[in-house]
Amino acid sequence: MAIKSLEELKKIREASKKKVDLREKGESTEGMTEILIGMATCGIAAGARETMKALYEAIDEAGLDNVRIIQVGCMGYCHSEPTVQVSQPSKAPVLYGKVDEQIAREIITKHILKDEFIDDHLLNKTFVKA
Amino acid sequence: MSNFTRQVMVCGGTGCIASESDVIIDRFREGLASLGLEGEVQVLKTGCFGFCGQGPIVKIHPDNVFYVKVTPADVSEIIQEHLIKGRRIERLLFTDPKTQIRLEKHEKMEFYQKQYRIALRNCGFINPEDIEEYIAFNGYEALGIVLSEKTPQEVVQIVKDSGLRGRGGGGFSTGLKWELAAKSPGNEKYIICNADEGDPGAFMDRSILEGDPHSVLEAMAIGGYAMGANHGMIYIRAEYPLAIERLNIAMKQAREMGFIGKDIFGSGFDFDIEIKLGAGAFVCGEETALIHSMEGQRGEPTKKPPFPAEQGYKGKPTSVNNVETLANICPIILKGPEWFGSIGTATSKGTKVFALAGKVNNVGLVEVPMGTTLREIIFEIGGGIPDGKAFKAVQTGGPSGGVITQADLDTPIDYESLKSIGSMMGSGGMIVMDEDDDMVEIAKFYLDFTQDESCGKCTPCRIGTKRMFEILERLTNLEGDPEDLEKLQDLGRMIKDSALCGLGQTAPNPVLSTMKYFPEEYEAYARREKKTTYAIDSEKCIGCTACVRVCPVNCITGSVKEPHVIDETVCIACGACYDVCRFDAVVKP
Numbered sequence: 001m002a003i004k005s006l007e008e009l010k011k012i013r014e015a016s017k018k019k020v021d022l023r024e025k026g027e028s029t030e031g032m033t034e035i036l037i038g039m040a041t042c043g044i045a046a047g048a049r050e051t052m053k054a055l056y057e058a059i060d061e062a063g064l065d066n067v068r069i070i071q072v073g074c075m076g077y078c079h080s081e082p083t084v085q086v087s088q089p090s091k092a093p094v095l096y097g098k099v100d101e102q103i104a105r106e107i108i109t110k111h112i113l114k115d116e117f118i119d120d121h122l123l124n125k126t127f128v129k130a
Numbered sequence: 131m132s133n134f135t136r137q138v139m140v141c142g143g144t145g146c147i148a149s150e151s152d153v154i155i156d157r158f159r160e161g162l163a164s165l166g167l168e169g170e171v172q173v174l175k176t177g178c179f180g181f182c183g184q185g186p187i188v189k190i191h192p193d194n195v196f197y198v199k200v201t202p203a204d205v206s207e208i209i210q211e212h213l214i215k216g217r218r219i220e221r222l223l224f225t226d227p228k229t230q231i232r233l234e235k236h237e238k239m240e241f242y243q244k245q246y247r248i249a250l251r252n253c254g255f256i257n258p259e260d261i262e263e264y265i266a267f268n269g270y271e272a273l274g275i276v277l278s279e280k281t282p283q284e285v286v287q288i289v290k291d292s293g294l295r296g297r298g299g300g301g302f303s304t305g306l307k308w309e310l311a312a313k314s315p316g317n318e319k320y321i322i323c324n325a326d327e328g329d330p331g332a333f334m335d336r337s338i339l340e341g342d343p344h345s346v347l348e349a350m351a352i353g354g355y356a357m358g359a360n361h362g363m364i365y366i367r368a369e370y371p372l373a374i375e376r377l378n379i380a381m382k383q384a385r386e387m388g389f390i391g392k393d394i395f396g397s398g399f400d401f402d403i404e405i406k407l408g409a410g411a412f413v414c415g416e417e418t419a420l421i422h423s424m425e426g427q428r429g430e431p432t433k434k435p436p437f438p439a440e441q442g443y444k445g446k447p448t449s450v451n452n453v454e455t456l457a458n459i460c461p462i463i464l465k466g467p468e469w470f471g472s473i474g475t476a477t478s479k480g481t482k483v484f485a486l487a488g489k490v491n492n493v494g495l496v497e498v499p500m501g502t503t504l505r506e507i508i509f510e511i512g513g514g515i516p517d518g519k520a521f522k523a524v525q526t527g528g529p530s531g532g533v534i535t536q537a538d539l540d541t542p543i544d545y546e547s548l549k550s551i552g553s554m555m556g557s558g559g560m561i562v563m564d565e566d567d568d569m570v571e572i573a574k575f576y577l578d579f580t581q582d583e584s585c586g587k588c589t590p591c592r593i594g595t596k597r598m599f600e601i602l603e604r605l606t607n608l609e610g611d612p613e614d615l616e617k618l619q620d621l622g623r624m625i626k627d628s629a630l631c632g633l634g635q636t637a638p639n640p641v642l643s644t645m646k647y648f649p650e651e652y653e654a655y656a657r658r659e660k661k662t663t664y665a666i667d668s669e670k671c672i673g674c675t676a677c678v679r680v681c682p683v684n685c686i687t688g689s690v691k692e693p694h695v696i697d698e699t700v701c702i703a704c705g706a707c708y709d710v711c712r713f714d715a716v717v718k719p
């Protein structure tokens with residue numbers, strides 16, 4: 001559908017906001033948990049595809065139906081690729097670095113299921129966005 | 131679910147570990163356990179906060195309180211006061227040096243603002259293959275506003291007023307470039323996005339295209355409207371398959387929603403974009419060579435004037451803009467030129483993305499306001515030099531730039547200041563070197579690249595860079611003479627003055643600048659002194675053979691459990707044995 005006015009664009013934006021509110025503000029109407037994984041060339045070279053596969057498998061094994069994986073670009077943390085951000089409703093987003101398959105599974109089994117952070121892999125966001 | 135109500139996060143970055151953060155973690159765990167709180171408060175070691183100057187850092191979650199310069203002696207107070215009684219410990223909060231106000235939330239700290247992301251705003255936060263996520267972050271609103279509320283002249287004026295300058299290397303005013311193209315006669319005009327990214331140390335353009343392709347497409351349409359161009363083209367190297375794929379997906383979605391194509395936003399403005407693949411030659415990033423390559427001719431530069439804004443693609447007025455430049459356009463439209471102009475220095479506005487690499491802890495992309503110092507980038511954001519080594523120099527501007535030493539680390543960087551200290555902004559590659567790096571070898575590396583990438587059209591660059599490279603080879607092979615140093619200087623100056631395009635004109639820079647700041651290293655080579663070979667201390671060596679396995683030139687010999695020896699005539703002083711030996715047996719030169 002072609003958008004022909006700013007008004008129409010704004011409607012689509014309001015409708016799309018739901019998709020990103022969780023990531024930005026920790027708000028969600030659907031009770032979904034969101035996992036962002038950096039899938040730029042740098043992330044993929046560091047093994048992000050394997051990480052993503054492990055995340056999917058672990059989600060399946062745990063039988064979770066309220067977790068969504070979203071592929072994003074790179075956040076610039078080349079020193080810690082692959083990077084994964086976990087956003088859960090009503091919680092500050094948590095960022096992990098150097099997430100290999102093992103850590104990916106722990107993100108599901110520990111962070112999501114038991115609310116335990118994974119020591120040694122936490123990353124801190126060190127910038128503000130315009 | 132566990133019952134943790136709070137988390138204590140202790141920085142586990144190299145800098146903080148050095149200042150006892152491990153001890154702090156242990157004290158927290160012991161202290162909490164003795165109070166039976168280990169099930170309620172979780173103690174975690176986190177990655178570097180990038181704030182090493184204030185370390186060790188402890189953050190309490192979810193209170194979001196940030197303590198700096200914490201010592202093991204402070205731990206019991208934090209437990210008693212903060213965790214049990216819920217009272218903040220004022221003394222450990224960070225004090226803003228300017229306002230003298232203690233800040234408890236680290237988002238408010240000036241350090242945290244050191245990285246300010248405009249061009250990279252969406253990278254890592256949106257799904258680049260979902261246009262709705264881009265729209266959710268105000269995507270295509272700038273285009274909508276421009277097409278429904280502004281005249282092309284107004285758009286040009288906004289971009290001019292913002293002070294945005296080209297991020298592809300030259301630093302020419304983007305608004306002025308658009309204005310020149312707009313004023314050139316003719317109704318067939320082009321806007322080209324330069325995504326060639328030839329600097330071997332830079333990858334910010336790739337990251338933007340992979341992480342936020344719509345921001346570039348939207349900016350191209352805005353530029354097209356401003357200058358009266360209905361055709362957009364993206365020149366991208368075929369080596370960037372993922373970026374190309376994401377661009378194609380983004381273009382398809384943007385077409386479906388009517389953001390590119392006919393009668394955009396019902397304004398009557400038509401704009402389409404196509405992708406042209408390049409073979410990845412450095413010289414094809416130069417705008418005239420790029421245009422020739424797109425026309426199907428040899429990718430060789432031609433002299434300017436005429437500038438592409440007058441006569442570009444197919445002889446028509448053309449604006450060539452870099453990816454990162456374009457990624458700044460939509461925020462400028464949405465937030466206004468005053469906002470953009472308030473960031474940066476007097477002559478250089480906004481931010482610049484740097485690809486920080488080499489001997490630095492936090493390798494990666496950083497986006498900082500113009501005017502940030504190299505020290506802040508390397509030591510604060512970059513977390514300093516690994517393994518406690520000393521900083522030696524940093525190369526900015528890639529193969530066209532030069533080295534910057536300790537003496538200039540506190541220079542606020544912008545286009546002019548970098549030039550005045552003998553380097554340049556370039557596309558934003560930033561390679562950090564430590565005490566072990568050999569500056570002649572570094573210069574040789576860059577010259578090898580440029581002499582190889584020279585298109586060969588003009589003699590000074592084609593032959594001159596080759597001769598310079600040969601001299602450097604002679605020197606490093608210990609076959610050179612002191613006269614070679616003069617020849618290098620002379621050749622360098624001549625090539626700079628007489629080459630046709632920017633490639634040749636800047637190719638001698640890495641050599642000339644290292645010669646200026648590290649003359650002693652060149653002189654040692656000219657005297658044929660091999661200044662660096664490693665040796666093994668036979669007292670300390672236990673004969674574990676670890677070094678034998680890592681030596682790239684196989685110059686270490688010895689039997690198991692017997693002291694090993696290094697053949698000094700073959701050793702290239704790479705230092706691999708030094709790094710691998712766990713018995714301190716390898717001695718540095």
Ligand SMILES: Cc1cc2nc3c(=O)[nH]c(=O)nc-3n(C[C@H](O)[C@H](O)[C@H](O)COP(=O)(O)O)c2cc1C
Nearest residue numbers: 296297298324327328415416417451452455632633
């Ligand atoms: C040898 C050489 C290589 C260049 N490579 C690039 C490049 O890879 N990407 C780029 O945007 N500009 C490159 N440039 C600069 C372009 O000629 C041109 O100035 C730039 O694309 C204009 O865009 P801007 O004003 O947005 O920076 C190169 C220049 C030279 C001399």
Ligand code: SF4
Nearest residue numbers: 586587588591631634
């Ligand atoms: S300076 Fe070098 S790259 Fe540029 S036109 Fe001359 S030969 Fe070609």
Ligand code: SF4
Nearest residue numbers: 671672674675677711
């Ligand atoms: S690594 Fe060290 S201890 Fe082992 S053989 Fe080499 S010099 Fe000796």
